[in-house]
Amino acid sequence: MGTPNAYVRSWVEECAKLLRPDHVVWCDGSDEERRRLTTEMLLQRELIPLNADRHPGSYLRRSSPNDTARTEKKTFICCPNRDDAGPTNNWMAPEEAKRKLTAVSDGAMKGRTMYVIPFVMGPSGSPFRKVGVQVTDSRYVVISMRVMTRMGAAAWDDLGDSDDFIRCFHATVELKDDQKFICHFPQERLIWSTGSDYGGNALLGKKCLSLRIASSMGRQEGWLAEHMLIMGVESPHGGTQYLAAAFPSACGKTNLAMLVPPAALNGYRIWTVGDDIAWLRPGPDGRLWAVNPEAGLFGVVPGTNQRTNPVAMETIARDTVFTNTALRPDGTAWWEGHDDPPPKEALDWKGLPWTPASTTPAAHPNSRFTAPLRQCPALSSKWEDPQGVPLDAILFGGRRAHTEPLVYETFDWIHGVFTGASTASEVTAAAQDHVVGTARRDPMAMLPFCGYNMGDYFNHWLSIGRKLSRPPKIFRVNWFRKGSDDQFLWPGFGENLRVLVWILERCSGRALSQTTPLGEVPAPDSLPLRGLDLSRDAVKALLAVDSAEWRGELAALREYFAIFGDRLPSAFLREMDALAARLGT
Numbered sequence: 225m226g227t228p229n230a231y232v233r234s235w236v237e238e239c240a241k242l243l244r245p246d247h248v249v250w251c252d253g254s255d256e257e258r259r260r261l262t263t264e265m266l267l268q269r270e271l272i273p274l275n276a277d278r279h280p281g282s283y284l285r286r287s288s289p290n291d292t293a294r295t296e297k298k299t300f301i302c303c304p305n306r307d308d309a310g311p312t313n314n315w316m317a318p319e320e321a322k323r324k325l326t327a328v329s330d331g332a333m334k335g336r337t338m339y340v341i342p343f344v345m346g347p348s349g350s351p352f353r354k355v356g357v358q359v360t361d362s363r364y365v366v367i368s369m370r371v372m373t374r375m376g377a378a379a380w381d382d383l384g385d386s387d388d389f390i391r392c393f394h395a396t397v398e399l400k401d402d403q404k405f406i407c408h409f410p411q412e413r414l415i416w417s418t419g420s421d422y423g424g425n426a427l428l429g430k431k432c433l434s435l436r437i438a439s440s441m442g443r444q445e446g447w448l449a450e451h452m453l454i455m456g457v458e459s460p461h462g463g464t465q466y467l468a469a470a471f472p473s474a475c476g477k478t479n480l481a482m483l484v485p486p487a488a489l490n491g492y493r494i495w496t497v498g499d500d501i502a503w504l505r506p507g508p509d510g511r512l513w514a515v516n517p518e519a520g521l522f523g524v525v526p527g528t529n530q531r532t533n534p535v536a537m538e539t540i541a542r543d544t545v546f547t548n549t550a551l552r553p554d555g556t557a558w559w560e561g562h563d564d565p566p567p568k569e570a571l572d573w574k575g576l577p578w579t580p581a582s583t584t585p586a587a588h589p590n591s592r593f594t595a596p597l598r599q600c601p602a603l604s605s606k607w608e609d610p611q612g613v614p615l616d617a618i619l620f621g622g623r624r625a626h627t628e629p630l631v632y633e634t635f636d637w638i639h640g641v642f643t644g645a646s647t648a649s650e651v652t653a654a655a656q657d658h659v660v661g662t663a664r665r666d667p668m669a670m671l672p673f674c675g676y677n678m679g680d681y682f683n684h685w686l687s688i689g690r691k692l693s694r695p696p697k698i699f700r701v702n703w704f705r706k707g708s709d710d711q712f713l714w715p716g717f718g719e720n721l722r723v724l725v726w727i728l729e730r731c732s733g734r735a736l737s738q739t740t741p742l743g744e745v746p747a748p749d750s751l752p753l754r755g756l757d758l759s760r761d762a763v764k765a766l767l768a769v770d771s772a773e774w775r776g777e778l779a780a781l782r783e784y785f786a787i788f789g790d791r792l793p794s795a796f797l798r799e800m801d802a803l804a805a806r807l808g809t
């Protein structure tokens with residue numbers, strides 16, 4: 225096995241000089257190392273052992289109550305020119321950010337141990353993989369990175385003599401708001417995060433590296449880093465087609481990526497390639513190829529049960545870390561939407577007594593599970609393919625109670641990119657600093673994750689399209705439309721396969737559609753709905769396009785896109801005019 229090269233050693237020395245830890249430990253990703261750290265965490269009560277019969281090898285972790293989700297207002301893109309971060313990102317000048325972070329980090333690991341984590345994002349042997357090195361004082365981060373990335377000394381071999389690694393600096397410091405910064409320096413390929421040890425704020429291989437830094441690298445190198453699941457759909461008629469889908473945080477990626485076909489569609493099989501992040505590249509064949517850079521799942525717990533997501537339930541049946549779920553007296557985890565009814569008594573996610581009469585939820589709404597992808601019974605045999613899988617379709621979605629139909633197909637790549645960029649979605653608990661439920665624009669589900677100006681990002685999407693002679697078709701979906709009774713019109717979860725089947729049949733030119741101002745919706749009876757208890761009226765309501773409502777939507781969209789000024793693709797202006805014409809204005 226390799227050893228860290230001189231570039232790595234000198235950067236780690238620099239980090240240690242600033243942080244002044246008592247010890248520096250170079251991690252190797254071994255099982256022995258994981259056991260040792262776990263034992264230490266159990267002794268320090270940083271982990272709570274779960275019932276060994278019901279949850280073998282699994283633990284509960286309670287985070288600090290003010291550190292339970294990504295924090296968008298403390299997340300910065302630090303590039304020299306403010307305009308290059310764009311109107312949707314927080315920006316800080318690199319020198320100012322470094323000044324602040326140096327002050328916060330100075331001596332921050334005194335009395336503590338600094339762990340050095342070598343890791344690779346992307347399948348081993350893939351020409352698209354990227355090496356990262358993270359320093360951290362959080363053992364929780366170490367054991368989580370071991371699940372979420374390909375961690376270990378193999379990264380040193382991959383790196384060789386090169387200094388082409390992403391520098392990931394993490395210090396827990398105190399979990400106080402004024403110490404909290406999640407800063408990205410795309411020019412230097414540096415991430416510097418302090419004051420949080422939760423999920424996307426602290427596991428720097430995930431959103432920070434594989435989306436914010438990677439999106440910026442992708443722009444330079446001609447590829448895309450996207451907030452997308454990747455899945456294969458094997459049809460009973462033979463053959464597997466692949467699709468990628470971008471939905472905002474907590475809007476259904478993990479669930480779709482591992483859905484179980486309904487009985488009426490028996491014969492179909494779903495193969496999970498990834499549930500959160502996709503790196504997309506034009507191949508020599510003119511198709512778009514997708515790779516999942518991650519090796520684990522960091523999934524939303526509430527709502528997960530045997531009916532909604534049996535594959536996830538099997539995936540997390542062992543060797544899983546639960547973060548911020550409730551704990552039952554028998555040492556098992558519980559959450560809202562669990563198969564079991566609410567327990568008579570439990571400890572809530574903060575460790576406080578909870579009963580069904582309590583007015584607060586037992587599990588945090590953003591409680592999560594961390595588990596290796598290898599434990600997923602639906603895992604695709606292609607999940608580690610160095611080239612990835614070729615996409616037939618890309619889906620953009622969001623959570624919209626009104627306005628957005630269940631599904632429609634866009635007319636072409638440019639219209640599809642425009643449609644993805646137009647996505648709005650109701651805010652969920654996956655970020656700390658917004659009012660849950662209010663709708664906001666979230667282009668391509670990348671609003672919190674794009675490492676550069678989103679106007680440039682839209683142009684980059686258009687330029688990728690020019691390299692594709694066989695581009696995937698682009699669709700918009702919405703599982704969350706509600707009826708006048710305020711209930712979801714669509715059953716969702718496994719039944720979503722019905723929509724995927726229509727989509728993939730459109731890609732192979734078999735399913736019928738009807739044209740609306742937005743795009744092609746399923747023709748009557750072309751959605752495979754047999755065996756589903758859904759009235760004709762409900763189907764109509766699900767697919768309805770209300771032109772008056774959409775004229776209002778378009779006016780709001782024009783206002784939104786104006787924030788990008790002259791970085792907005794002129795093609796988007798033409799798309800808006802064309803949409804206006806189709807809507808009859």
Ligand code: GTP
Nearest residue numbers: 473474475476477478479524526527654703716717
């Ligand atoms: P991140 O990990 O934050 O990126 O989230 P995600 O996009 O992977 O979302 P996930 O699949 O974890 O789902 C989030 C929440 O939405 C869970 O509580 C699910 O139970 C719920 N959900 C997922 N799919 C559906 C669906 O088709 N219909 C309905 N009604 N709810 C769904």
Ligand code: SPV
Nearest residue numbers: 294423424430431473654
């Ligand atoms: C998301 O919020 O989209 C997540 C969780 O997948 S985190 O890793 O915290 O970003």
Ligand code: MN
Nearest residue numbers: 451473474500
């Ligand atoms: Mn996500």
